[in-house]
Amino acid sequence: MIAGTGRPAFLTDRRVRSALLMMADAPIAARYFAEEIGDIDEALAATRSRDAKTALAGARAFFSRQTAAIGWQRCDLSWVWREQRVWSPSNCNRLLPAGYAGGYSAGLPRNAYSDPNPAAALSSASTVRQFYGSWTGPAYIIVDKRSYSSAEMFAAVMQDNRIGKLVGDRTGGDGCGFMTEDAPIVLHHSRLRFRVPNCMRLRADGTNEEAGVMPDLPVLPTEGESDRARGERALRTIASDAVLASQKPS
Template sequence: MELYMRLLLPIVLSLLTSTASAAASFDRKAWQQDYSQLKSELVDRYANLAWKASDVGGIDLPALDRNTAAAVASANDDTQAADAIRAFIAGFHDGHLSELPYLAVATTPPIEPSRPALDPAAPIEGCAALGYASTGSVAFSLPLEGLPGFKLILDGLGSTFRAGTITRSGVTLGILRIQNFRARAFPAACLHAWADLRQAGRAITPDSMREAAELRWFHDMAAEIRALRHTGATALVVDIGNDSGGDDSGDWTPRLFTDRPVRSARLLMADASDAGRYFADEIRDINEALTATQSPDAKAALTDARSFFSQQTAAIGEHRCDLSWVWREQRAWSPTNCNRLLSAGYAGGYSAGLARNALGDSKAATALSSASTVQSFVGSWTGPTYVLADQRSYSSAEMFAAVMQDNRIAKLVGNRTGGDGCGFMTKSDPIILRHSRLRFRVPNCMRLRAKGTNEEAGIVPDISVLPTEGESERARAERALLAITNDLAGASRKPH
């Protein structure tokens, strides 16, 4: 026993010394200053702050602030204080407002490796080097593949998208899976684009591949839609469940599912330096199109667009109203209130959307509305369309769902989407807390729905198919199909 105590005593003393040392180094005041800095920077830079603090924002921000302040004040070490601040950020329920990895202080200058040369004869290695990788689940978000009568047309492995058909109540549904809204998540699109460039005798570079793969992504989608139609599909289901988002393709893609005019969402930017960078990018693209165009109509439209973004650049700093109320009370939401937000046109640029071949100049049209990129694929499908979504559909997937719903291109089926909304329209510097060096990314934009609400609230389904107790995913998949066919039957019975 005496030997045991002699062995145990140094361990206990070491633990006590370690605990005392941690307590001695803990600086509660510095953590409180970090929390004050975080709140101040959120007021300056967080596009959704006034929305979150409103009566429709989904959280009680004053209570969250009080609880966080109390947790930091009662923390006894760095871990507890850091956890309190992390819980504060998590309390916003905004996936774009999130912690970034901690960065150690650099002790030597960083050394950037050279880029590997792209061998035209090695497309698989080249696409991998360029970062093309399947980052989302190729399988349908509900196990439709395992239902009786389902026919897999394209597997989404050798093909860009997974697609198939299933017949219920005499209706053949074509089902298309979009697991991500960025071409880089689809290696097949890169391989197809690589072959296109080689066949055309064009140089294979990172820039040429990025442009070619982006267009090939839409080309392949249009081709798969045609394949579904040729196999007898009379209605289309686009599956964006478990889709974490991506890029602006969420705004462009709806144009493939209608031949009617489509309006992009209104875009707002936080009244901060990020808005200036975004406006500068837009003005640069407009100037390039102005230099290239010979069309008087295009010149006039581009000049108007440049004037708008120049005026908005000059207006940065003019909407910095007092938002300190967000930590004290909830107020009614209105996009016309002073919310420290600037109008930034629409999700695709200055214009809400242009008709196919508008202005007779594709470069000018794309500078005015980036959705014009896909004008050659417009109306690939014009029949009844449904969008299958769930609580794991985020960001660009929500942009797609909102544009489809607001423009009455499709009905949304399933569950309310996750509620991330707009994230970043341009590169944004993180918030770095001065004491702890904790780092947080901050969304700099907001997309407004047709009725003026924030897309960040999530997109509510037209046809709700919620998970229920005791029900398998296969049963819910069958129930979703039944809901769609019932809706189609109801539509066919309505007088025209």
């Protein structure tokens, strides 16, 4: 999940905040929490930094509490078969807070802890922190309905942290999907198989990434237009925006 804050952090010298992560309130969440705790325990055993140990202990306690909370939510969700409602984190939703897309921390500065191991255990993006701020100039990201998975997360983090502008069409709306693999659900009589997502990533404004990420500079497809022609339109849009941005007083 380095894309959560790692790659966007290549393009800015500011601290990057990753997406809030939620896990399904189900046994599958315990596997993810156990993986996080395992990484934290390895870092605890290897580091001598008192500050790092304190941060790691807090992270471990959080994932232990979330593991203990699995299965304790009680609410009726039968309405999902009858109607569609706007997502709200305040409603009972059988989801558990799970830190952030990159781990327990929303993101750490480049110089967080002299030892890279605890930093990586708290935020996976720290594994590439030597590349933070490699580029600090204008950034444009071309997206469309085929932008899914980590590409969609990258676009959302870039936009939410105001690192760059998205150009094109709304992303595919795939959302988080899976933080850990599980066997598909098989219906008893029809034998139909379903892969059910087990996580959710939330945008900076609290909305679900699965709603798709809207571009800052729309370049929508038109009937009969080739990919090349649309690409050329996107480049002209970027060029025009870059000129306008350069003319603004700093």
